[in-house]
Amino acid sequence: MIRQDSLSAQDHIRVAEFVEAVAGIQLPEHKRSLIETRLRKRLKPTGHASLADYLDFALSPAGAATEQPLLIDAITTNKTDFFREPAHFDFLGRLVRDRLAPLQKVGWSRPLSVWSAGCSTGEEPYTLAMVLMELQQGLPGFTFTIEASDIAPSVLETAAKGIYPVANIEPIPMPLRRRYLLRSKKKELELIRMGPELREAVHFFPFNLRLDEYPRTPQYDIVFCRNVMIYFSNEDREMIVRQFHRALRPGGLLFIGHSESVAHQKLGFESVAPTIYRRIEVEGA
Missing domain, CATH: 1.10.155.10 (Chemotaxis receptor methyltransferase CheR, N-terminal domain)
Incomplete structure (x- = not known):
């Protein structure tokens, strides 16, 4: 007993x-x-x-x-939501539509590369996929990749399945629900599944932000690491932000949680909006 x-x-x-x-x-x-x-x-x-x-x-x-x-x-394991901190997704949409798209005079040279670090059960990367898929409709040739990581095997398994209680999708606008989500045939189960387009758009993988090896060369345009670093020591937070600086391409953006902050100038970032930072070149960063 x-x-x-x-x-x-x-x-x-x-x-x-x-x-x-x-x-x-x-x-x-x-x-x-x-x-x-x-x-x-x-x-x-x-x-x-x-x-x-x-x-x-x-x-x-x-x-x-x-x-x-x-x-x-x-x-x-930490709780997360679809469209959490919606100002971040609005900013991302404006960035792609109003700033990046006009620069593509001869077409998009490569996909926009996004990393959702500390993705928990997948709500954040699936939200990113919906936002970017919506942008594709008005931007011919625009493509993207989304990689999503977490330290916890169980949440990655949940994320890859893409199945959630109906109550969890409340923050998702109705047009996006109709376009991208699938309702369980067994209505008594009260479950929703991310559609195949969404599931195929996100690659999930295990990653320990403190111990695993980060990319040695810049390969991401966007990194979302929100409401994760609050659990780390100041020393570890600084190490992680330095690694994100290395992983981001010049001018790439780092999105963090509303309750988090970084010593951005010392670590090679400049603030462009609340909790959004742009990678800059700083000696020793």
Whole structure:
């Protein structure tokens, strides 16, 4: 029988140190209750009677290969929404339509390349796909690629399937729902699936923003990394922003969350709108 024990201060420190070392995410004391709730979901699948027993296993060599990725998964999963912070998508639309399109005198030379970093369950990259597909209708020859990453395997699996409760699509304008979404044939399930065009437009892949290797040469025009860096230390945030600078082409844009900020000038960016930054050349960035 599983006891409803609490996460002790000592065990909170153990798991917080592990998660920060592996994922770079900070879990301060005020998040102990949230951590406890999320870890408790791993007790039954692993057959452990208490949180302490579970952590003894998960943080041991025996749990390294199988359970530690699932522990990280449970801790790092974050809620997101379609069309979250809509001003960002309005800005992107104006950028492509009003600034980039007039420059293409002899046609678009290459696709617009977008990276959704920390994409969670996929709402952000699918929103990007809808916005860019709408732009295609009025811009002959305009193409794009969207890559979307997250550290958590379970959210990437959900994202790739593209299936969501009907309630989740409320922020999506009705014309876009009709054009791009599929309703489950079993209406009692109350599920919606992203249409095949949307699913084919987004490539999902696992990526640890703190530990994995970033592109060595610029390859993205746009990076969305919103409401992700708030969980990192100042040192790790600076490292991540420097890596985004390296991954972005000259003049490329970085979009961050409304509650986030970056020391943009020191790190090779200039502010062009609230929480939107343009890559610039800065010595040492």
